[in-house]
Amino acid sequence: MESVRVMPRPVAAVCAVVVLALLVVPLLDSRYLIDLFTEIMIYALFALSLNVLIGYSGNVSFGHAAYFAIGGYTCAILLTTYEWGFAPAFAAAVIASALAAGLVAWFCVRLTDIYFAMLTLAFAMVVWGVAFKWRSVTGGDDGFVGVSVPAMLDSRIGFYYFTLAATGLSAAVLWLICHSAFGRCLVAVRENRIRAGFVGINTRLMRWWAFVVAGTFAGVAGAIFGMFHRGMYIESAFWTESATVLIMTLLGGIYSFFGPAIGAATLFVLERLTNEYTEYWPIVLGMILVGILLFLPDGLAGLARKLASYRSRGG
Amino acid sequence: MLRTVDLFKHFGGFVAIDGVDFELEEGEKHAIIGPNGAGKTTFFHLITGHLRPDRGRIEYEGRELTGLPPHRIVKAGLARSFQRVNVYPRMSVFENVQVALMARDNRHLTMFRIGARFNRDETLELLALVGLAEEAGEQAGELAYGKQKQLELAIAVAERPRVLLLDEPTAGMSPSETEEAIRLIQEIADARNLTLLFTEHDMTVVFGIADRITVLHNGGVIASGAPDAVRGDPQVRSVYLGEGGDGAA
Ligand SMILES: Nc1ncnc2c1ncn2[C@@H]1O[C@H](COP(=O)(O)OP(=O)(O)OP(=O)(O)O)[C@@H](O)[C@H]1O
């Protein structure tokens, strides 16, 4: 029978532990760890946002970095060049990402599968091109540096807690959206688009909204990212960045809400560690990707689920 | 209540539906029969917006349906099931029906409320009606074929249509499942005042349910009328029911 409990108890328990652990990280008094976890939370939100599109609506995007970059650049430029206050700049950045996603999605939802994915890539390359060429505003390939961050976010620990609050709240909203009637119907669209149309669901509109939600929260992640690094660089809009967040999502598992956050944390830490020993991160990344595709089709979350059911069966 | 005028559809050089004029009266149980490849499924696809006609019109209650997308046609009151099972394989049986109910109530764009509890009782009622109460928690893709057919029916009925189109609702079922399905379809049609349009190869099903029959052959209508009249029609007997064979017996 379908359970009335919306979040299974073990998942809720793990969430609580993770939030508590994140709350106490600054007490360890390690700059390295505080920065590491700040960035992990940003990428975790980025991956969670992408999964609304991939896992829930069943549409793969090769250009998700575009909305991350739009959020990041908009926030950074408004704060610095135009000296806006934090709240309006942050809000405008998120709105800019949402609008850009809405515009691109309007075209993309007319297509499916690989054609959809290629069109997301094409639009992302346009965004990268704008960031690259519009030097007077974005700084071009020198990057947009020296972002003025509001005083209250100036301390490392202050920024850490801001990131925790913003990404935590965003994840909670995403969770609600994915577990709403919308989220459930979106899964139906993923599972069988034609059948979903025949129960009265406008499947294009559903996919459009999924795209907008994904782009909006990528914008949140990007805005935080730009402030954290005190700068935005065109690499953040490049297709390799879209590939990275896609791999994070796949590694964590697209059929699980929290999977992509796990994938983001894992990949980010692996990249840090690898870079300390070799310069061959792309090779390692390639091997990880091969591993996922061959052995972990449902990602780390799928693996965890399998292990849990194996244990509960007393195996 | 539903009317097609000079409906025409071709695939490449092959004419699948060839100028069909058809009328469905409110409250009737209308069967469309015809040999394999006659165009029955294509005709359903045209009416429900899955395919666009190359020529001709579809009207429902005086309203033009031609060219509308499926979701608009469903909202107008026409629901359908599919010849080949067409469910959401990796969702639970419960969710398969619940999604249809959510969509009927226009909740599919409701984002900021937990969805699991929406339409819960009605979902369970519908599952009990089609005999799937026990299987509510199972994955739809793992049900036995006959049960998937029943689920398909529950999904179509969930939309609370006025016209229900069933494409071979008993295909692939065992004789006992077929009997149960016939009883169920009639019960639902009567209880909900549905107008029924269905295709079927099994003549026991056709003559057991239909009060009017239209015969399709090579994309065209060759006969239409009461079951007895159609059964006696010489042209129908030669192309469809087979020489001398009495398909209804
Ligand atoms: N998408 C398509 N492309 C090309 N030909 C098609 C297509 N769909 C159907 N046809 C052809 O149109 C004809 C009518 O097909 P249809 O499925 O409507 O027949 P049917 O009466 O439902 O047959 P059955 O009793 O086997 O279900 C068949 O010859 C079929 O091969």
Ligand SMILES: [Mg+2]
């Ligand atoms: Mg057919």
